[in-house]
Each structure stands twice: as C-alpha cells, then as structure tokens.
Ligand SMILES: Nc1ncnc2c1ncn2[C@@H]1O[C@H](COP(=O)(O)OP(=O)(O)O)[C@@H](O)[C@H]1O
Ligand SMILES: O=C(O)c1ccc[n+]([C@@H]2O[C@H](COP(=O)([O-])O)[C@@H](O)[C@H]2O)c1
C-alpha cells in the first residue's frame with residue numbers, strides 16, 4: 001500500500017523541521033523536497049519591482065518534481081533503496097507482491113497551487129505563522145541565494161497572500177497547523193493524525 005502526505009506551508013512555518021522528524025519515525029518513508037526543484041538564478045524572471053521572482057510556481061521545475069513523485073509511485077521500494085532509506089522486511093519486495101506500507105512525504109511552500117499535484121496527496125497539512133514571526137524567522141535564514149533587502153515585504157509576503165487565497169479556493173481537504181506551537185507539539189499532533197489515518201485505511 002502507498003500513502004502520500006503533503007507537508008505544505010508558508011516560508012519558515014516549520015515544514016522542513018517537521019518533515020525531518022517524521023521521516024525518522026515513519027516506516028519505509030521517503031521524502032521529496034520542493035526546494036530541490038528551484039531553477040538556477042539566471043532562469044528566474046526579474047519582476048517590474050526589480051526582484052527575482054522566486055516565490056512563484058514558474059521558479060520551480062515542477063515537471064521534474066512530478067516525475068520524481070511518479071518514480072516513487074511506480075516502484076517505492078526501488079526509490080527507497082536508491083535514496084538510502086531502510087525498508088522493513090514486508091516492504092522489501094517490489095511491485096504488486098509487496099505487502100508493506102510505503103509512505104512518501106512531499107514538503108514545500110507551493111504544494112497546493114499546482115493542478116497536476118492536487119490529486120496526488122492522500123493527506124494534506126499546511127503550517128502557518130503570523131506575519132511578524134515569519135519575517136523574523138526569515139531574517140535569520142540564509143538561502144543559496146540570499147534575500148536582497150526588501151524582498152520579504154516586496155515579494156515573499158504578497159506572493160504568500162496570493163497563493164494562500166488560491167489554495168483555499170482549490171482545496172478543501174487541508175488540515176491547518178498552528179506553526180506557533182512548539183516543535184514537539186506540532187510533531188506529536190501530525191504523527192498522531194497520520195497514525196490514525198493509516199490505521200483507518202487498513
Ligand atoms: N514550532 C516552531 N517553533 C519555533 N521555531 C520553529 C518551529 N519550527 C521551526 N522553527 C524554526 O524556524 C526556522 C524555519 O524552520 P524550517 O523548518 O526550515 O521552515 P520551512 O521549511 O517551513 O521554511 C528554523 O530556524 C527553525 O528552527
Ligand atoms: O533554495 C533556493 O535555491 C532558494 C533560492 C532563493 C529563494 N529561496 C526561497 O525559498 C523559499 C521556500 O523555502 P522555505 O524552506 O523557506 O519554505 C521561498 O520563499 C524562496 O524565496 C530559495
């Protein structure tokens with residue numbers, strides 16, 4: 001059996017932190033990070049505002065991301081092995097003879113704004129935090145391309161508001177998480193929720 005979990009959320013909500021804990025705790029669990037699909041800086045459009053437009057879906061190679069997820073769907077055991085994920089004995093077999101449960105976590109800031117991905121998730125989470133907290137956490141981060149001055153208010157936050165509205169119109173099965181809770185609380189809440197869903201689907 002295969003199960004795909006979306007860990008979406010605004011920038012600095014705590015997606016990667018939560019995901020890294022879940023993949024250690026869940027059996028036969030692989031991960032796809034949306035951040036790994038950012039295009040090169042010279043392929044990122046510069047807007048009329050003068051900022052490189054990083055926080056839009058076209059800044060990402062979404063075709064490659066979908067193909068990676070398809071690769072997992074076609075043969076999760078092979079995907080796990082090639083990504084160094086240890087498998088339980090019952091999940092070792094590839095193809096229809098496999099009796100084990102395989103889990104994939106897809107993690108990123110624009111998971112629910114790309115039509116071809118909307119039907120892929122069995123369970124969807126979205127972490128959010130207030131503006132001030134987001135701005136503060138972001139100011140402590142260094143990305144592969146550091147934020148130029150003014151990027152947060154000029155591009156990151158307005159794009160978040162736009163995408164959030166779109167997402168709320170597209171999806172009605174998202175479980176919203178309060179990113180202001182402690183890391184432990186968020187992890188425990190999501191781990192329990194996944195366990196409940198998996199038990200109910202057996
Ligand atoms: N629940 C939390 N409470 C306080 N700080 C958090 C929490 N979760 C994550 N952080 C911190 O916020 C920053 C961004 O976390 P990260 O997991 O990288 O977010 P994202 O992947 O959503 O951008 C990191 O410094 C991380 O330690
Ligand atoms: O990873 C990169 O190459 C990269 C380069 C430039 C910017 N980013 C930022 O990465 C953010 C999404 O990642 P995250 O972990 O903050 O959700 C998004 O807000 C972008 O502005 C990321």
Ligand SMILES: [Mg+2]
Nearest residue numbers: 015016017035
């Ligand atoms: Mg992250």
